[in-house]
Amino acid sequence: MGKTRVSIRDVARESGVSLTTVSLVLNKNDARISEATRERVLDAIQRLDYTPSRLARGLPNRQSKTLAILVPALQHAFADVYFGEIISGIYEAAAERGFRIMLEVARRDYVKRREYLTVLDDCSVDGILFIGASEEHTWLQDFHGTDRPLLVVNNHFTQWDLHRVECDYQQAGRLAADYLTDMGHTRIGHISGPIDKVLTTADLTTAFIERLTERGTRLADQLIVDGKLHVEFGKLACEELLQRDPAITAIFASNDKMALGAYQAIREAGKKPGQDVSVMGCDDIATARLAEPGLTTISMNFLNVGAESCRSLLDLIKTQTGRSKNNAGVNGATNGTVPAESLRVDRRLPVELIERASVQRV
Amino acid sequence: MGKTRVSIRDVARESGVSLTTVSLVLNKNDARISEATRERVLDAIQRLDYTPSRLARGLPNRQSKTLAILVPALQHAFADVYFGEIISGIYEAAAERGFRIMLEVARRDYVKRREYLTVLDDCSVDGILFIGASEEHTWLQDFHGTDRPLLVVNNHFTQWDLHRVECDYQQAGRLAADYLTDMGHTRIGHISGPIDKVLTTADLTTAFIERLTERGTRLADQLIVDGKLHVEFGKLACEELLQRDPAITAIFASNDKMALGAYQAIREAGKKPGQDVSVMGCDDIATARLAEPGLTTISMNFLNVGAESCRSLLDLIKTQTGRSKNNAGVNGATNGTVPAESLRVDRRLPVELIERASVQRV
DNA sequence: TGTGTCTAGTAAAATGTTTTACTGAGGGGG
DNA sequence: CCCCCTCAGTAAAACATTTTACTAGACACA
Numbered sequence: 001m002g003k004t005r006v007s008i009r010d011v012a013r014e015s016g017v018s019l020t021t022v023s024l025v026l027n028k029n030d031a032r033i034s035e036a037t038r039e040r041v042l043d044a045i046q047r048l049d050y051t052p053s054r055l056a057r058g059l060p061n062r063q064s065k066t067l068a069i070l071v072p073a074l075q076h077a078f079a080d081v082y083f084g085e086i087i088s089g090i091y092e093a094a095a096e097r098g099f100r101i102m103l104e105v106a107r108r109d110y111v112k113r114r115e116y117l118t119v120l121d122d123c124s125v126d127g128i129l130f131i132g133a134s135e136e137h138t139w140l141q142d143f144h145g146t147d148r149p150l151l152v153v154n155n156h157f158t159q160w161d162l163h164r165v166e167c168d169y170q171q172a173g174r175l176a177a178d179y180l181t182d183m184g185h186t187r188i189g190h191i192s193g194p195i196d197k198v199l200t201t202a203d204l205t206t207a208f209i210e211r212l213t214e215r216g217t218r219l220a221d222q223l224i225v226d227g228k229l230h231v232e233f234g235k236l237a238c239e240e241l242l243q244r245d246p247a248i249t250a251i252f253a254s255n256d257k258m259a260l261g262a263y264q265a266i267r268e269a270g271k272k273p274g275q276d277v278s279v280m281g282c283d284d285i286a287t288a289r290l291a292e293p294g295l296t297t298i299s300m301n302f303l304n305v306g307a308e309s310c311r312s313l314l315d316l317i318k319t320q321t322g323r324s325k326n327n328a329g330v331n332g333a334t335n336g337t338v339p340a341e342s343l344r345v346d347r348r349l350p351v352e353l354i355e356r357a358s359v360q361r362v
Numbered sequence: 363m364g365k366t367r368v369s370i371r372d373v374a375r376e377s378g379v380s381l382t383t384v385s386l387v388l389n390k391n392d393a394r395i396s397e398a399t400r401e402r403v404l405d406a407i408q409r410l411d412y413t414p415s416r417l418a419r420g421l422p423n424r425q426s427k428t429l430a431i432l433v434p435a436l437q438h439a440f441a442d443v444y445f446g447e448i449i450s451g452i453y454e455a456a457a458e459r460g461f462r463i464m465l466e467v468a469r470r471d472y473v474k475r476r477e478y479l480t481v482l483d484d485c486s487v488d489g490i491l492f493i494g495a496s497e498e499h500t501w502l503q504d505f506h507g508t509d510r511p512l513l514v515v516n517n518h519f520t521q522w523d524l525h526r527v528e529c530d531y532q533q534a535g536r537l538a539a540d541y542l543t544d545m546g547h548t549r550i551g552h553i554s555g556p557i558d559k560v561l562t563t564a565d566l567t568t569a570f571i572e573r574l575t576e577r578g579t580r581l582a583d584q585l586i587v588d589g590k591l592h593v594e595f596g597k598l599a600c601e602e603l604l605q606r607d608p609a610i611t612a613i614f615a616s617n618d619k620m621a622l623g624a625y626q627a628i629r630e631a632g633k634k635p636g637q638d639v640s641v642m643g644c645d646d647i648a649t650a651r652l653a654e655p656g657l658t659t660i661s662m663n664f665l666n667v668g669a670e671s672c673r674s675l676l677d678l679i680k681t682q683t684g685r686s687k688n689n690a691g692v693n694g695a696t697n698g699t700v701p702a703e704s705l706r707v708d709r710r711l712p713v714e715l716i717e718r719a720s721v722q723r724v
Numbered sequence: 725t726g727t728g729t730c731t732a733g734t735a736a737a738a739t740g741t742t743t744t745a746c747t748g749a750g751g752g753g754g
Numbered sequence: 755c756c757c758c759c760t761c762a763g764t765a766a767a768a769c770a771t772t773t774t775a776c777t778a779g780a781c782a783c784a
Contacts, residue, residue, distance in 0.1 A: 005424070005483070007740055018764045023742060032762055051483040055426060056740030058417045059769045062367070069465070075648070078449045084440030091467055100486060101465045103431070105453055121367070123417040123770095124462060232652065286437070290594065369770055380734050385772060394732055418770030421739045485740095727783090734777075739770105747764075754757090 006048045015044035026052060058123060063321065066100045067313065068125040070116065072132045073107040081285045082302060086131055086153060089306020097314055099126075106130075111139050120148060127313045129153050134197050149317050151345060153309045154302075156199055163316065163345035165309040167300045169200045172351045173207025175298055176252050176280055179353060181215040184362040185250040185278065188212070188219060189241040191227040191234055191262060193254045201229070201254050204282065208252060223248070227258040234258025238265035242277075249278060249362055256281035256288045256297055259358075263291065274358035284354050294356030305349055312345045368410045377406035388414060420485065425683065428462045429675065430487040432478065434494045435469040443647050444664060448493055448515060451668020459676055461488075468492075473501050482510060489675045491515050496559050511679050513707060515671045516664075518561055525678065525707040527671040529662045531562045534713045535569025537660055538614050538642055541715060543577040546724040547612040547640065550574070550581060551603040553589040553596055553624060555616045563591070563616050566644065570614060585610070589620040596620025600627035604639075611640060611724055618643035618650045618659055621720075625653065636720035646716050656718030667711055674707045 008026075012019045017037060024033055025041045044050075058064045069090060071083060078084070087101075094101050102125055104110070116139070119125045127149035133140065134155070143150045144160040151163040180188060190208065193201030209219050222244055227237035234253060238261060241248060253259035259281030266273040273279050274293040281288055284299035373384050379399060386395055387403045406412075420426045431449060433440070440446070449463075456463050464487055466472070478501070481487050489511035495502065496517070505512045506522040513525040542550060552570065555563030571581050584606055589599035596615060600623060603610060615621035621643030628635040635641050636655035643650055646661035 005740090009740080019741085020743085020764060020766095021762090024763090027742080034762065037762080051480055053421075053424075053485045053740055055417055055420045055424070055485040056769095057742080059415075059421060059740075059771090060742040062415075062417070062769075064417060066464070078440055078446030080446070084442070087440045087465070088467075091465065095472075102428075103449070103453065103463045103465050105450075118413055121413040123415045367770090371770080381771085382734060382736095382773085383732090386733090389772080396732065399732080415770055418739095419772080421741090421770075422772040424739075725784105729780100729782080731780080732778095735775090737774080738772085742768085744767080745765090748762095750759105750761085752757105752759085754755105 005053070006050050008050070008052065010048055011041065011044045011050050014048060015040045017041060061321075062123055063126050063317075064123055065098060066102055066125050067094055067310065068102045068104050068119055068128045070104045070106055070128050070130045072134070072137065073105050073110075074132065082283070083131060085285075085302035086306035086309075089303040089308075090129060090153075090310040091306075092303075093307040093310035093314070099310075099314065104128075106137070114139075114142070116150075117142065117148075127151070127317050129309055129313060130155075133157075135199070136197070147320065149313060149320065151309055151313045151316070154200060154305050158199070161344060163312070165305065165312050165345065165347045165349065166200060167302075167305055167351050168348040169203040169351075170207040171348075172282055172298045172300070173204045173209075174211040175351065175353050176282065177208050177211035177215060177217075179296075179355075180250050180252060180278075180280060180359065181212065181217060183250075183278070183359055185359075186217045187245070187247055187249050188217065189223045189238075189245065189248045189251045190219060190225075191237045191241070191251060191253040191258045192224055193229045194226055198229075204254050227253065227261065229255050229258065231257045231261040231264075234261025235265045236261075238262035239269070242266070242269050250280065250359065251277060252280045252282075254282055256283045256285045256295060259295055259297070260287065260291055275360060278359040278362075280359055288354075289356070291358075293358050296356045296359045297354050299352045299354050301349070301352070308347065308349060312347060316345060367415075368412050370412070370414065372410055373403065373406045373412050376410060377402045379403060423683075424485055425488050425679075426485055427460060428464055428487050429456055429672065430464045430466050430481055430490045432466045432468055432490050432492045434496070434499065435467050435472075436494065444645070445493055447647075447664035448668035448671075451665040451670075452491060452515075452672040453668075454665075455669040455672035455676075461676065466490075468499070468501075476501075476504070478512075479504065479510075489513070489679050491671055491675060492517075495519075497561070498559070509682065511675060511682065513671055513675045513678070516562060516667055520561070523706060525674070527667065527674050527707065527709045527711065528562060529664075529667055529713050530710040531565040531713075532569040533710075534644055534660045534662070535566045535571075536573040537713065537715050538644065539570050539573035539577060539579075541658075541717075542612050542614060542640075542642060542721065543574070543579060545612075545640070545721055547721075548579045549607070549609055549611045550579065551585045551600075551607065551610045551613045552581060552587075553599045553603070553613060553615040553620045554586055555591045556588055560591075566616055589615065589623065591617050591620065593619045593623040596623025597627045598623075600624035601631070604628070604631050612642065612721065613639060614642045614644075616644055618645045618647045618657060621657055621659070622649065622653055637722060640721040640724075642721055650716075651718070653720075655720050658718045658721045659716050661714045661716050663711070663714070670709065670711060674709060678707060 008019055008022050011022050022041050025038050069087060091101055129151055131153045133152050140160055143162055154166045156164045156166060192205045195202040195205055212219050225237040225240050227234035234257060251262055253262055259279050262279050263273040266277050271277055281295045281297035284297045288295040288297050370381055370384050374381050384403055387400050431452060453463055491513055493515045495514050502522055505524055516528045518526045518528060554567045557564040557567055574581050587599040587602050589596035613624055615624055621641050624641050625635040628639050633639055643657050643659035646659045650657040650659050
């Protein structure tokens with residue numbers, strides 16, 4: 001006892017049937033198994049307290065039922081609401097379909113040793129979800145135009161053709177512009193993200209400016225300041241804006257953290273945020289609701305982004321393994337290139353205006 | 363081509379040796395392999411771009427070279443500096459030894475279905491690191507006095523005998539008391555954590571009070587307020603303290619977040635934190651350094667806690683699998699109970715005072 | 725010459741599944 | 755009575771490794 005774990009073989013013996021039968025019952029390929037036999041097998045499984053081994057299960061069809069979440073090697077990658085929320089969403093969707101989640105960090109030597117490929121070849125993982133991508137991650141090129149199941153979460157690239165799922169940042173920009181205009185603001189400042197590095201934040205800013213222009217408001221270049229998506233820099237950016245044009249009536253920040261930084265700057269300038277200067281954020285993080293006054297913002301629903309990303313990747317994996325079974329060994333030279341039939345995942349998820357108390361009608 | 367991945371068999375054929383030889387080279391069990399042969403094998407591996415399959419590797423000796431990080435189902439479990447830092451530490455130490463990390467969330471049905479056991483039986487994972495444990499997690503009982511490789515990170519329990527690694531919160535409490543006393547403070551307020559729920563925070567508070575008493579300062583019960591380890595509640599707690607005794611000269615908060623909340627409360631009361639009221643925190647999170655004035659605090663070095671936890675668990679796993687090989691099938695009835703020889707991991711890591719500008723000498 | 729030991733390997737079993745291709749029994753139609 | 759079909763199930767191959775136990779040959783020693 002204790003020497004070896006209970007295996008499918010033991011179950012077979014215990015219930016007096018063959019291995020195959022047990023396996024069929026286990027996988028709900030019940031079609032040709034009689035009710036009586038099935039009962040018997042299920043019974044034995046229960047009696048022996050049998051759990052099929054994932055390792056052994058994955059071996060025959062080379063899949064581990066595991067997904068990797070890959071994050072860049074930032075200071076506090078996991079200590080971030082944004083990542084946290086997306087990861088939670090991914091976790092939920094994966095669990096729904098019986099998949100597990102691995103965590104990988106794209107550190108320097110991880111990338112140099114091309115571990116992101118190993119981890120797939122390895123059978124450690126059936127697919128990769130990459131959060132926090134930016135233009136700097138040139139190694140993503142290894143996935144450009146290939147079959148490899150990697151999906152970029154909430155980001156996209158102009159130069160590479162990769163699977164992706166993201167919030168509709170352009171819609172978000174338009175919503176913000178419309179709302180501020182509707183509330184009567186024309187003298188507006190904007191705290192942007194790092195436009196040159198992160199495409200999503202560039203989308204947001206561009207769409208915001210364009211829609212403002214359409215509605216007859218011109219946003220001067222000098223009233224756009226980069227807040228680097230952080231509270232502290234958001235505060236600094238806001239100070240800058242208030243100095244450049246003290247008559248500003250509203251500020252749109254590309255995320256809530258910077259908007260909350262703006263609150264601080266406005267207070268320190270002796271004014272009241274949401275009253276003397278209206279503030280609008282983006283993301284709808286938890287503290288946006290708790291802030292005083294409640295921050296009007298655009299909900300990106302990151303939890304949902306994570307979940308939908310995960311579902312898309314899972315679908316992708318399913319159709320891929322399905323396909324490769326049909327034409328196995330048929331076409332010789334498709335090594336790495338995409339078959340014409342294969343589709344890129346490219347989804348944009350809707351966003352939503354959340355009206356609270358930080359924007360005043362003027 | 364493309365039909366099947368390159369296996370150890372291909373390497374063997376390519377280099378004209380047996381499977382065994384390749385395997386031996388691969389596992390650095392080189393002892394009885396000649397230099398020439400090894401070169402040949404290594405060469406073939408390179409030529410064929412061969413990667414051993416983790417799945418197949420784990421099968422024979424039933425280990426996956428993977429660890430699970432288990433976190434409680436909190437609101438934003440992953441959106442927390444604390445978790446983030448520890449996870450980063452774990453990741454690093456695991457990577458060092460070639461282990462991968464899985465993420466698991468102890469949701470309600472995860473616990474009900476006892477997935478935390480399945481995941482081990484399953485061979486999905488060789489061990490579990492549990493972060494964020496609290497008295498509510500009664501299912502930990504399933505690990506009490508067993509061989510199962512679970513380690514509690516930065517928490518402990520009175521009722522169960524579990525492997526654990528944590529910071530020395532008692533030392534932290536004493537350091538804080540000593541420092542404030544040395545700086546001449548005798549009129550002190552304390553913002554605690556939820557003492558009844560989290561043992562570590564109770565340790566901290568108890569040691570703080572005791573050492574203060576030893577040094578001749580009595581901390582009145584009414585000058586201890588629970589700040590629930592959050593910024594917002596820390597602020598509230600501080601307001602409460604300032605009301606109960608406006609002559610307080612220093613406040614010790616059980617973590618940095620609450621200390622920063624205290625900064626806000628002090629400011630809103632028209633006073634200057636670090637000048638009119640000294641503030642001391644605990645944890646040394648990144649923002650403690652960036653705050654104005656820089657927060658004097660106690661560094662818990664969570665990154666290190668994560669790394670050391672991981673190392674301890676890995677050691678545990680190694681000695682366990684080593685041991686089970688020796689006495690396999692010898693003693694019949696040890697089903698689940700601990701052999702006398704097996705040791706509990708129980709480590710306390712040193713903490714360190716970080717002096718900045720938030721405590722004034724009086 | 726016989727015995728023993730060391731070196732550099734190798735053959736084969738074992739790990740726990742899934743899946744493919746087969747089989748024997750029973751029944752219906754011609 | 756023979757042929758074919760379906761039903762319920764099984765045997766065996768495949769998956770990619772590790773590990774154990776064995777061996778052929780070289781050499782030393784008595």
